[in-house]
Amino acid sequence: MADKAPTHTGPQATFRLKKTVVMVGMMGAGKTAVGRAVAQKLDVAFLDSDAEIEAAANMTVPEIFSRDGEPFFRTKETQVITRLLDATPCILSTGGGAFLGAQNRETISERGVSVWLNADLDVLWNRVRHKDTRPLLQTDDPKATLAALFQARVPVYRMADVMVPSDHGVAIDAMADRVIEAILARSDVLEKT
Ligand SMILES: Nc1ncnc2c1ncn2[C@@H]1O[C@H](COP(=O)(O)OP(=O)(O)O)[C@@H](O)[C@H]1O
Numbered sequence: 001m002a003d004k005a006p007t008h009t010g011p012q013a014t015f016r017l018k019k020t021v022v023m024v025g026m027m028g029a030g031k032t033a034v035g036r037a038v039a040q041k042l043d044v045a046f047l048d049s050d051a052e053i054e055a056a057a058n059m060t061v062p063e064i065f066s067r068d069g070e071p072f073f074r075t076k077e078t079q080v081i082t083r084l085l086d087a088t089p090c091i092l093s094t095g096g097g098a099f100l101g102a103q104n105r106e107t108i109s110e111r112g113v114s115v116w117l118n119a120d121l122d123v124l125w126n127r128v129r130h131k132d133t134r135p136l137l138q139t140d141d142p143k144a145t146l147a148a149l150f151q152a153r154v155p156v157y158r159m160a161d162v163m164v165p166s167d168h169g170v171a172i173d174a175m176a177d178r179v180i181e182a183i184l185a186r187s188d189v190l191e192k193t
């Protein structure tokens, strides 16, 4: 008989994150949900540019769009992303339009690593269709709007440093494991200790 109760968890992997991981991709790709799960698993801070903009403005994203317009939101987004990339390496989820800005892409590639959650249009539509939190989809035909954004944006998301497929049926926790596996291949970003 062992003196101590056995531990069932086994040795815990610990990680050293060297660069901020910036989640990019379409609305509904899971940047916020998967980013948060990745941060938990790596035991680092989780930041979301939309949440930071909302906190600073004390308004929701739809309120900012309707009161101040999209260009104002984009200016704030760039300021917030630049500021958050100065912090200790963490997981930073961006809004779907952030990576479209050339200046944002430059700052992200200088100071962090971009990870594109690549989901197909059906998956995205199923995740966003019942929500009214995305002002760009408040149109007469939100499915067609999403499709047009998808077509315009995917070539830009392809410029991300790392791509992780987000297939139908892969849960948030499993997606977080996929992201961790993908960034472990980059020793300048993440190491197991
Ligand atoms: N892999 C997944 N499987 C199932 N649901 C998901 C997955 N990823 C995200 N979701 C859900 O889809 C919705 C959109 O995810 P969210 O993280 O807000 O996306 P984004 O920040 O990229 O717009 C949320 O309700 C979230 O819980």
Ligand SMILES: O=C(O)C1=C[C@@H](OP(=O)(O)O)[C@@H](O)[C@H](O)C1
Pocket (backbone or CB within 6 Å): 025, 026, 027, 028, 031, 032, 050, 061, 094, 095, 096, 097, 098, 133, 134, 135, 136
């Ligand atoms: O795709 C976009 O341009 C936007 C995506 C949203 O974030 P999520 O991608 O997290 O939904 C939010 O930043 C805003 O509604 C604009």
Ligand SMILES: [Mg+2]
Pocket (backbone or CB within 6 Å): 031, 032, 033, 050, 093, 094, 095
């Ligand atoms: Mg989000």
